Amino acid sequence: MRLSNNAIGDTINVPIATNFSFNVSTENQINLIQLYLNDNLFQEIRDIPEQRFYFNPTEYPNGIHKLEIVAIVKSESGSLSDNLNSENFLFVGTWYLSVDNTPPDAIEINDIIESEDGLTISWEPYHKANFLNYQINLHRQESPNEIYNPFLIKDKDQTSITFTDYIGQRLQISVSVNTNYGVAYSSKKLVNSYAIDPLTLDNNDEGFTVSWNKNKFPNNFGSYTLNTSSYPNSNYSLQLFTSPQIIDTSFTYENSIFTEKLSLQLVIRPKSYDYFQQDIVRTIDYNGADKSFDIPKNGSLSSFNGNAILFDFEEIYLYQGLSNQMINSVRHSNGSKSQDFILSSSDLNSDSGIIYKLNAESLGYIESYNVEVLTGVRNRVLRLKASSNSNRAILTSDKCYLFDYETQVVLATTGLPPFSEKIDISANGNLILIDNVIYSYEDGELVVIRDSNTNVQTFFSNTGDIYYEVDQSNNLYIDTFEYKNRTPINKTVIRGFRAPKIYFSKEENFFLASGYYGDDTSDDLSYDLLIVSPSQGMLKNIQVSNPNASYYFLDNTLFSSDDIKLGVDLN
């Protein structure tokens, strides 16, 4: 602590043992500095540059103690006495040291104000001398007894603080006073600004509209993200909408009608996750609309893991995720001239399902047969770029079934690598993937994938776990990658079969993630590279625009755990 000349006569609170420093400066020579406490000399300083002293309040009784600093300064008058260094001026500065060795008294929060600047908390000043600091204690609603990252304020006169990174969160707040003789807590006050209430849903002929209130804290607002999933599942894997604009407070899913019970989730992400702020999540359950929907012209219907997906050939478009009951609610579109539709259906947790054949004109049920082992990652809804109008094949999350409609016999079942969640195939003997990747199969197992762009063959073992890469022209083995346990755990949406190839190695000092992430001819390609720890959650989220990219993560501590997963989120 520094003693100021401007504060001579002031009373200084000394809550802890303190090194005081001061500075007596004059053009004249300083001969001696004497320090008196309560008129008793307790220190003499002859080494003038070291103008400091130590004061431990525990050694003194409670109360006010007079501190005098006497500087004995050479007069420089030129007289004989001055010449003999025996003529001096005395400069005396007096301060009062306040000592209070008693436990602190609690203070109370005066007010908590939410404004565009953030969250402002004000509290009563603490008056006793043994003040060390204020501590702002933020308790999250989910763990009210845990103080999250306490914020310390050492200025006794500061009785308010504004958290500019606040974007709305349910918090319990208390302010405590820390002293050397104990801690006194204020009572907790609740901050209940949920910022995105109410989340409303409107289902009408135009589509499906979700609305919410504008976030009230623009300083740290990052984005809105609207997710959905089938009720009552809590894994919100379908991102319907995202926007960094704080004024975007509604989203309309045109030409889409949710007809069944589902759950919606709105996430407000802060711009910065500094200090205590985290995502704000609000959910609403929706019981579904009592409406049918139309099948678009030339549309196609495919299935995925118990959900049926309806789409046309012109654009990637998800119409609806449906459960088993959707069959009865499907209506055909008037203009559809397509062939018969097939779709599959299964329970969410079932290893078996049903493939249905539907009449293209009426969508009426024609026939069905059971299939088995409809396994794979569930609850993922895909946006499909295109589809064959084949009536001979259907692909589920990890199996591809080719069948003959005439005989209704499954011709082949293929294994697919687990990262491939959905492809469409043709029925000409080859499995043709979008993005110009050609598949062939032998003996019922898919063994070769030819990439027509790169002329590199890719082989899969029938386990789907080992990935071989071979230079086709030279027939040279290039590399082997084991994808087992490296499947992205976060939501992974794959555009076609060209799954992200993510190579990573943990070197001594850095972590490398690189790969080819998608269709480089796509104009709207963008994706996030996700680094996820199952135990710690999201560690890194990097927006990527270059489909061929490598990233070196020098922060090795990020990967202290061996259970790190990489994923690519195609936006």
Add this chain to the structure above:
Amino acid sequence: MKCICIIFICISFNTFAYSQNFEISLRTGFGSFQMRDLKEIQDEVLEQTKITISDLKKTSSFPVYSVFGISSGISMTDYSISAIFNYESTGSRIAYNDYSGSYYFDQIAKNFILGGNFKKYSKHRIPLNNYFFKPFFNFNSGISLSHITFIDKLTIGDEQLIEKLELREVSSFVEPGFGLSLFISKIKIEPNLSIHIPTYRSGLFLEGNFDVKFEDEDGPIHASWFGVRMGLNITFIF
């Protein structure tokens, strides 16, 4: 001092035994004193003192100062012999004072001379305004005891710091001179001029301890009383 008086009385009575005219002479006058070593000490003190005030100066440096003496002896027609006791003093001072205090460095020099005097009067008389002056040659010799006192005195406010040093020196001397003698009734008035020449000098030593001598790189330090003496003797003849 007591010893000096006894010697003086003995010499006086001894001469009285052979005199035709007994006379007692009182002497006063002025003398100049060389005091080379002590002046050097004064200069060194001035240079080396811890007081750095520019106004610190020498206010006195062994100036011409009065001398006194008494002698007794016998006189005959053209000469006289007497025992003499002279006292000489001089001194120096470095001084400064202002409102806050004062500083002095003094050297006080005193010389006690014990010796004999021989005067040879000329037969020629010089008339002047009905008076006749008789020239004479004068010669003194003897020993001298010098008292030198160094006093360093600093006064700041009510406080004083005094350092004092007492030194002594024993020396012998000769002092030739001349003068005029005016005889009026039983009184002789004799202005005279002489030169004091030390012959043997012991060097300054600490009072009470002859073995503690003061020397510098050039050898012993002396209180040099070399100089001219101008005096007036008034002699009473019995």
